[in-house]
Amino acid sequence: MEVKPYFCPNCRGNRTKFRIIQRKAKDVQKDAFNGEIVSMGTEIPFVSEQGDTEVECLVCHYVGYEMMFIKAAEREPRVRTEV
Numbered sequence: 001m002e003v004k005p006y007f008c009p010n011c012r013g014n015r016t017k018f019r020i021i022q023r024k025a026k027d028v029q030k031d032a033f034n035g036e037i038v039s040m041g042t043e044i045p046f047v048s049e050q051g052d053t054e055v056e057c058l059v060c061h062y063v064g065y066e067m068m069f070i071k072a073a074e075r076e077p078r079v080r081t082e083v
Helices: 066-075
Strands: 018-022 024-030 037-045 053-057 063-065
Touching (some): 053 066
Antiparallel strands (some): 053 063
């Protein structure tokens, strides 16, 4: 997870409320007849081609790769106004 601002590329309004989704993978061996798990390996991080972290917008519930949210924030940066 990068320390950069997010902006939802779908609803284009949310900059603050998100859920980070990190997937895990686990090797299992199952019985071919009844489907019971015979042995189970340890959990390992699941890395997809586009990265292992997905983000969900908690306003519109859109789920996408983290880089999409970062790039959307870079295209439309939030300007801090001092009064």
